[in-house]
Amino acid sequence: LLDYDEHSVGSIVPWPGMFTQEQIEHDNDLRYGLAQEISQGSQALLQQGMETLSARLQGPEPDAVVFNPTSWARTDVASLPLPEGVSGPCQVCDEATDEVAPAQSTADGRLIFIAEDVPPLGYRRFRIEPAPAAQAAARAVPGDRIANGYFEVRVDQASGNLQISDLVAGRALVAEGGLPFNGLLRAGHQSTYGNGQYEVLPGRPLTVTVTSGPVATSLTIERAETPFVRTCITLYESLPWLEWTNVLDRSLMRHVPAREHSDLYFFSLPLALGPEELRLHIETGAGFLDPATDLLPGANGRGFSVQRVAALEEQDGYTALLGSRESFLVFAGSVLRAGPYPALQSGTLFAGAMGVAHEGQSKDKGVVPLQAGEPSAPNLHTFTYRLAAQATGFDPAAAARFGWELHSPLLARYLPGRRGSNALPPAGSFLTLDAPNVVVAELKRAAFGSQDDLILRLQETAGKPTRVAVRSAFPIREAWVASPTEEPQDEIAAEQPLVIDLAANAVITLRLRVDPASAASAAQE
Template sequence: IWQLENWLKRTDDKEQVRELIRLMKEGRIEVGASWDDHMTGFYGMEDVNRNFYYYKEIERKYGLDIKCFVMDDIPGYTWALPQAASGSGIKYFLTGINPLGDYWGAGTSIPVKDLPFWWTGPDGSKVLTWIDFSSYGAGRWHRGAGIWCFDAPSYEEMKKKVATQASKGYGKPRTLPSESALLKGEATVRPELVVEEYNRDAILVMHGGDCYTPTHAVRAVENIDRWNEEGNLPRIIIATPSMFFEHMQKRYGDKFVSYSGDWTEGWSSMKQVTYPAGTAAMRWARDHFTVAEKLCSLNSMLFGDEYPGKGFHEAYKLLLTWLDHTETINNPKQHPKEEVERDLRLRHSLVTGFYAKVRQFLSLGFEQFCSRIETEKPSIIVFNPLSWNRTDLVKVKLDKSILAKGFSLLDTITDKQVPYQKLPGEDSILFLADGVPSVGYKRYDLVVSEKGPSSSAISVEKGENTIENRFYRLTVDESTGFVRSIVEKETGRELVKKGTYQFNQFKQLSVAGAGVSTERPSNIVIEVQNGPVQRKIVVKRGEESLVPRCEYILYPGLKRIDVINYVRRRELRQQNSYYVIACPFNLDIERLEVKTEREYYFLPCSGENHLPGALKWLFYNQHAIGLNEGGGGDGYNLIVAPKQTYVNTFVGNSREQTRQWHPAEATWIMILAWGKKAYKTRDAGMIEPDWEPGSPELLTYEYSITTARGDFDPAKGYRFGWAFNVPLLAKQIGPQKGLLKNAVFSFFRPDKPNVAIVTVKRPESGDKGSLIVRLQEFCGKETTLKLETPFRVVEAIETDTVEESTGREVNLERLI
């Protein structure tokens, strides 16, 4: 859709536009429904939904019927795609995966005899799927090295190649490893070579390529026409993807094999490690995009403010374009230095542009919302954009005049004073807000004192290396600054395993077999900062350190451990090396199950809910990773929530056996970046460009940890991860008049813990009297829920993913 939209914007000839639309309506040209070819391991919950919004816009405008989405080159995809596609009215999925080498566990070992197959999503919805295992260029000549060579320079060459290929049959093995190697996942054979013959009456061969010109297509048409005119077999039909799928359904009905599961590839990791600053910006902006939508929707409904629907609509295109599967400009020998640097600037501007727009929408929306809340005193408004009541940390900037006089902070519901902590060098305080309602706000009053500034500052102690609260005791190694011990007080359990790695240890891993080099800290200074809200160990290292500062934080009122690492971006330069943070947990690897939060579900890393032969050694996460030791109700679980990263593995998983999950120990590896610095150009040879121009020198990497007795609960994992990544918003106001007079108020609340409100927005149609409330169940349980809201609901209709009515009414109980 990205290509079509840009062509329509740049084409002045209305007759050409009419001709294209006519051919599309006749089914002679087909455009896939996806915005772009995406590295879908990157997807968040809304990305996979919004990916299909733009095809629907084109479809409505021109009266089209788009049935298929196509993604090429990427050798694997997220399990969320069939659910999102089917929910958007899409029937078919076509992909030509890149078969060059193993690509870290690319693809799936689904046998060719099962093509096409129903790819079933987490909710049971499905799309009919064809994988061209020989790539999207299987029909290309490729200078005589192609498989079918439809566009060979001479017809005789094409005829010979097609006849030879057809005589082999489809799916017969050429070179086959041992059956035991295949079963163990040790072989790197391409799936189309494994083993049983195809027995349908048609196959689909993709004829495309990088930087493809019309010359190749015309030559292919001429060769194919001559082949068919001579009466040769098999007959070759130039067709759109939907024509092929419709033929198969007409011929075989719905009698196709079903496969359900994830097969996300290893490529997605390369986006993050190449662009770590962009990844961090994208993750923040994606999470807060829906926060801004909720605020602007409330302002529109409550106060009649203009809803910036067009701005939201256009902003998401920037993110979806940045998610394109290419990491760099292709074929570097063809491009001069200037073009390479321009490409990097443009790529980075997509994610920074999206980030800037989200900050703008969020700031304006929250400012307008807070200005309508009445208060007789200076107050702090705390807004919770998530869909459950929260007790969580708040950081808020205050007027200098209030800070100079001193004040107490009052909970307007309990009428009790709330402890707070001033932040050194800032005009801000921290406090713990209690019971902030779902998609709602709570007001705290500032009672100003004339006695001077309150005593709420932190104390700093040097020479100490331990902090504790009622939940944990954390000790840092004085010689390294890494964590020596974390003890959970309730169970007395030590969470840090002694061994090869230290906890929160920064490592540089060479992929060229050069061994492992470790960050060797020097000139370490450790200080403990104690305050009424936050207790922190700050580790400062020498200027030469890649990680000059890290912080370990506990809170008296929260059962969680926060870790912050500051990494020098320009020092991540060692070519072909990966930079990671290792956290060895004291958990029994033999009894450990790991689940990672994806778009709609928690995916077990061990293989359940994966397609056959899919990648397992790497895994991706949206916000939370659940580590469950034991089971049957008597287990022990630990949740990790990364903020700026999404690529993970465990010690023991290897790139040589990518389709296996076999960690040797419970050491979580958070992958940060790849030391990619050199690039070959046509005119300047090897250059070392700034891959993310204008990015800050210090990169921030944060994660949070919590623990509990019993088995891992996906609902708790989901809430923990989202709360850490989407903190409560806060702003000082008043005194002022306003339409909202309640001290605490909720606008939307689902009554089930396994269902979240993803977003609240105005419809894409522009209907000013309606709202879209997108709900998502993420524990894999069929659920009936009640959605409570104070708005007067006249009618509630279920819609699909792209906001078209399904015709089913929904009964909502209105909360007065």
């Protein structure tokens, strides 16, 4: 806490004249370093967990295990490095069901496939094998259109404008005649607090490439003479959403002098919804909130920090879901960052991407360049988004799962060596819940006390009181409701299943004393 001085120095740009150049650089280094430390630490924990799991799932190479880190059964894309010694098209065989599915190699040296019905907080084993000669490999094809059974995407090769259609609902998703969908906007710091003006940056495509394969079809737009260097849109054959990544090059963004503070970059997302009685649903740490009804009188209602997903709902119930991974700011109707929540006149959302500053006003050296911390990071920044639809009304539990799945992809790893006598079965779950509106927010070893204690945090996502049954592959010997800092408080019956009551939007912490030695036999059962 002593290292940070709330918002006075952070966000790269210091408050004018309050700090020395050394203090500015120190603070920016700390903040950027902390973000790097958290990212690297998280990846190390995931790697360690997958190594532990795969050691109990030994199998002949090139077998692989796919782990589902979410608390519901899931069909989603899995990704592995291309297996050594395998040439030509591949397929995967589910070792629990013997069902076969196609796999597809990607340009960056990965093998992707759709892993069907991976158990909640569990795993499924797959065998990688050569595909029949009739299966086509991924290939570049001419055109400006991609589609699956759910969405169609077209790009105008002259302007770069996108058109997106919901094939199930039979309707266009992009509003015509206004801002381009997924266009890059730049707004000065002062304008986002004043008149809300912005500039649409030109982004004429240099090349448009369509790649078609048995698992996924992608449309890649490469641009020239703009910071907006690339967009890649992907549709998976059996998944009901579209995903795209945008790549921005910081080195191509204009220099911002100290007197202008910073530039803010946004992606425009004009959705063909409304305009009558549009409702915005923002996922927060306390569940989904509707700014029109849930903000306090006089509260700022312009830009929102979104946990994982935002939703726009029409009067007839049709709802568009927008998930975002790297960026978390969503603005409705304009890029203004201050003022009351406006009555929505259109379905246009603005996804805040990044702020850029090059100079700051120090108290010892006047205007100084900002070089430490984030400005020293690689120039290319990637932003990932996902779009889906709900046809019959906003479903907060399904929307929450949609956001969790974007942030918590399936984890895949090749198995080491031959199968051992203590191996787990080819598919299994370590923990299940029977309420779709309750998710496992955290499952980990306790930070102190017995090494047999696990901390389980549950969150209710639909805004309604819920009773949930928790079934664990690890036999539970004792159980407590715990404080947020893991201290056991009220002991509860260690039954199987464990029955827990949650208030609307509540998070509850449980401390469970388990018998890890019995986990393998419990998973088998």
